[in-house]
Amino acid sequence: MSLRDEAAELDALDPLAGKRAEFDLDPEVSYLDGNSLGAPPRGVAPRMAQVIGEQWGGRLIRSWDEGWWDAPERIGDRIAPLVGAGPGQVVVGDSTTVNLFKAVVAAARLNPGRPEILVDAGTFPTDGYIAESAARMTGHSVRRVPVGALAAETDSRTAVVLVNHVDYVTGELHDLPGITAALHAAGAVVVWDLCHSVGAVPVPLDAAEVDLAVGCTYKFLNGGPGSPAFLYVARKWLADFDQPLTGWAGHADPFGMTPGYAGRAGISRGRTGTPDILSMLALDAALDVWRDVTIDQVRAKGLALGEFFLRCLDELVPGARVVTPASRGNQISVAWPDAKAAMGKLIARGVIGDFRPPEVLRFGLAGLYVRYADVLRAAEELRGLR
Amino acid sequence: MSLRDEAAELDALDPLAGKRAEFDLDPEVSYLDGNSLGAPPRGVAPRMAQVIGEQWGGRLIRSWDEGWWDAPERIGDRIAPLVGAGPGQVVVGDSTTVNLFKAVVAAARLNPGRPEILVDAGTFPTDGYIAESAARMTGHSVRRVPVGALAAETDSRTAVVLVNHVDYVTGELHDLPGITAALHAAGAVVVWDLCHSVGAVPVPLDAAEVDLAVGCTYKFLNGGPGSPAFLYVARKWLADFDQPLTGWAGHADPFGMTPGYAGRAGISRGRTGTPDILSMLALDAALDVWRDVTIDQVRAKGLALGEFFLRCLDELVPGARVVTPASRGNQISVAWPDAKAAMGKLIARGVIGDFRPPEVLRFGLAGLYVRYADVLRAAEELRGLR
Structure with missing residues (x-):
């Protein structure tokens, strides 16, 4: 044939x-x-027409109470099954890069007293740049290590390891459960970048006991150019998740407008500013293709x-x-x-x-x-x- | 009558x-x-239909070279006249909160050796939260001071002052040129939050020699719910603007994919992650109402x-x-x-x-x-x- x-x-x-x-x-x-x-x-184009015409145009500011404000968590819960997460652990918003900053800084804070952040040597560039910037602000140093050597190089000096699930150049899929377990054995907090795996490969975040993860929605989730990224936090870390972009949208009482920051319980504290509704609801529509x-x-x-x-x-x-x-x-x-x-x-x-x-x-x-x-x-x- | x-x-x-x-x-x-x-x-709804259908659908990935990648600077230049800025000083992207973090940290780095960040006491909450988070990471302390007392309270200890141009509760318009001059006289770097003034009130950023500013596009610029914010950097600071969210989209050679971060010359170094194109181009369409x-x-x-x-x-x-x-x-x-x-x-x-x-x-x-x-x-x- x-x-x-x-x-x-x-x-x-x-x-x-x-x-x-x-x-x-x-x-x-x-x-x-x-x-x-x-x-x-x-489904994206008609949904956008409806969001602009009926919600923004027809209901104006009232739409915030009619599905807009909670969209980051609601859409996060739609992504959760694709990454092996339960409800209340994934929130959508901001770019991948911004979420990497939240995740790396929060990870370093979960693991005090260790001076180093490791990044896989083949990482997508932005991960490395953000690790350097986070390290500069948290007093850590950054070392780039080939994925195959991460387990051997992780020790009591290692606070955080940031690893890409799929190498963006070669397409190699790394062993997320095995690597996570090995890095945990050395006491590191592990952050996975799922940009090139989510929507293409099963990702067992909860089962592998991954600490934090960040992923992109405009590749295999078809959310549209530059659509909002997502952030995953393991259930055991939700209460201690202390991220640096403490915006009003992650506050326990956002409309109370109080002067002191207090993160909302649960994954909502991963939110930062006002959710970007047009892009967020385009993603929401795009996720409908996963229905069946x-x-x-x-x-x-x-x-x-x-x-x-x-x-x-x-x-x-x-x-x-x-x-x-x-x-x-x-x-x-x-x-x-x-x-x-x-x-x-x-x-x-x-x-x-x-x-x-x-x-x-x-x-x-x-x-x-x-x-x-x-x-x-x-x-x-x-x-x-x- | x-x-x-x-x-x-x-x-x-x-x-x-x-x-x-x-x-x-x-x-x-x-x-x-x-x-x-x-x-x-x-104009927003038909523009979105065109962006989704013709650009994303019709041209797919090629659209990045056909107007998407440069949209943050191009749309920034459209906003510039509304805030008294020349071309190349305003970039669009991310939320107001995320931009406040960039601006406050960068401002602190422009003014080393001074331990304090002042925030106007009536600030929109997110500004205060972000100032606290930035200060925690840069080793500063934060003090809240009524706008009327800022000039008196700013001294050689003051690195940065973050002020809202219009008070979001009372609607009071503060004297941007006068306050900027007074704070400069004490050696502070001044960051203005223009959320409640841009598109409603003339804002003389260049003329008043403002250092950095951040503004919202979903209020008086009608960009849509949660539309991307903008960041302004004074021309004299562009070369030294050292912001913490060093994503690949602000890199001097983003598609070179090099491991070390080097910010692009000019306002582009204010960029972070992949631009959120649907929301960005909705804003672009919304700005057409300013044509005449x-x-x-x-x-x-x-x-x-x-x-x-x-x-x-x-x-x-x-x-x-x-x-x-x-x-x-x-x-x-x-x-x-x-x-x-x-x-x-x-x-x-x-x-x-x-x-x-x-x-x-x-x-x-x-x-x-x-x-x-x-x-x-x-x-x-x-x-x-x-």
């Missing part, structure tokens, strides 16, 4: 094939960049897409340097000469992935809308670049 | 009367809460609305305890017994203002859409509550 026939058969048999119709995607485009910006669910699918189904599809893509590469682009290891999240990364220009050509031909320095082509495999035909086409177009 | 006839005449002669048609407002509602949440400009009006026109209308409202109160609700002084921003505040319940009754009757503890009714006078008939109606309904 040819790869084309095989792709057609795989698409025909795909139990998630019908989900693609829930996204507003040009059928001529093979969109393999959902690991950077998820595609728009069709599980993260396990999406994970299975992502793995199968990856297997098929690797076979297509083997056959059509023999010798292509795949840098993604067997333990992978939901992207396949290929080292390629002059990768930036190469990706420009692929995009011009309707295969949209992206490029990361120095020479990596990334292909994201969002199971909710990527077709087997799309990954075959990516391999075919790559062959054409040789 | 009766007050009703007078209101009709004032509305008929109002040079801004036509602007109300640019907002999606129920004609039966008298909306006097634009100091809390501005009304929706009609000046802040001086809006200020004149706001003052005239206030004058008329005060006369209506005098005549219809004699003895009403107006707590707004002669130097006012763009709201009239009235102390009222059981104010919370009273406001509920007004709202039920179609006059929407709001309530602030312990006993204040606030009536915002957004010159772009409030009619003289609206403030008369507010006074009439207040009379009915007696």
